[in-house]
Amino acid sequence: MSSTETFAPPAPVDTDGGNITITGLRKRFGNKTVFDGFDAAIPKGRVTSIFGPNGCGKSTLLNIVAGLIPADAGTIDLGRNGTEPRTAYVFQDYRAALFPWRTAYKNIAYPLQIAGYSKTEQADRIDELAKMLGITFDLSAHPYTFSGGQQQLTAVARSLAIQPDILFLDEPFSALDYEMTLSLRDKLQEVFQATGVTMVVVSHDLEEAVYLSDAILLLTKPPTQVASLLEYDAPRPRTLTDVASDEFNRVKAEALRIFQSEVRR
């Protein structure tokens, strides 16, 4: 458990999946340089949160690694294991990301249709997903009839449909109320335990980041570097009692200390 502050690229936490490796990343928006020679390693087979000051490019980093937007320079290695890893993405704004003209069922079926699943294979997979995520609402309804939490859960189901190796989540809870956040957080934890999918989560809530994560990637102000990669290895399933534990609070305080020194820098 390393929690010492370091400004060098963190030592990779090597699990069987290796790392997502980012080398020499450069990205500018207009005349604002966000990344200028950014290096980082994100452990695979684990949950990692990205946390940092406003405007440090958390979401930009996620989007570049996920392939949504191009980098100006640098390489992203998703750590192929013979085959190209499958990736999926959960957007912050579920209303904008779901297709409102499709029912929830058809939304989840969308990536399956692209992957060439037959109708019965689609039905089987969606059944599986509904069981895994404990979905009890009616998937034959349109998403706009759902609560925010149900919509984001539908979006999560859609992202998991093709059994991704890496799941990118951009502030998945920020549009949800507290109750929904707690529930979706636990669902994601269950998904992780059931599938072992690598999760990379952009977070703006430290408590949420620590609760969910095995590793917390703390970023500096732009031009952005890795401030530290903290680890939190409480056993899963974690519950709300973990939030009160000494270890949780130690990691959270450490993260907060690094964050504050970065903001003031």
Add this chain to the structure above:
Amino acid sequence: MNPDVARNPTETYVDPDPHVDADGGVHTRSSTALLRDAGGRLAVLVGPVVLFAVWWIAAALDLVSETLLPGPVESTQAVWQAATTGTLVADLQSTIYRMLGALFLATVIGVPIGILLGASKKVYRRFEFIIDFFRSTPVTAIFPMFLLIFGIGDASKVAIAAFAAGLLVLFNVAYGVMSALPTRKMAAKVMGASRLRVLRTVTVYEALPQTFVGLRTGVSLALVVIVVAEMFIGADKGMGYRIINAQQTYNLADMYGSILVAGVLGYSVNALFLKLDNYLVHWAGR
């Protein structure tokens, strides 16, 4: 005045779709709510009743010369007679056929070109001036050109209406495509959708609400253009022909009656497209 409306002044609007509330939940409605809805629907009739009353009084008191303004009763009688024994049905039919022809052409030409233009802002910029120019040109000013090209038959009437409506459809479709949510297209792309699939499964749907605006305003404009064309470009059938004919032969009861019928046609087409819009684009704005 509907008493329910008077008692509850906050409810004077007519809810376009009272079955679904703001967050999309479907109400189980009480009998009082049903009564209130019925009251709301009846309130729509207040305007027409007042209009007919004023018309009737004006005609009965001879406020306007009787030769110029026959009463509502005579006019509706003329409509009834023309519909049962005369040529009203044939005239109405031929106007509707021309309108449908124009709508068909405007759709099959306007929608694909609108999608192509809207798919790229750069391409749209190149054509923006031309589209805006012809959209702003009074379409009646182009009548003579269409007469030269298509002659004085049905073809030129349908063509010019299709031209006017097509521009509206095209412009609205292009606008709809351009305003498609980037996140939604990105979501499809990140799930592995090809460009063509993104276009087919996302962009087209995103453009649909605006497309319906174009179709609805387009078909209304097509009706206007066709009625004018029927008046002045040699027609032997159609509502425009009927109205101008009745005016020139001083058959004014028939003229007013036919104007009413043309109005009902325009109103119905608009209402039909609104209904279709609500049904097909049920997700819009949610």
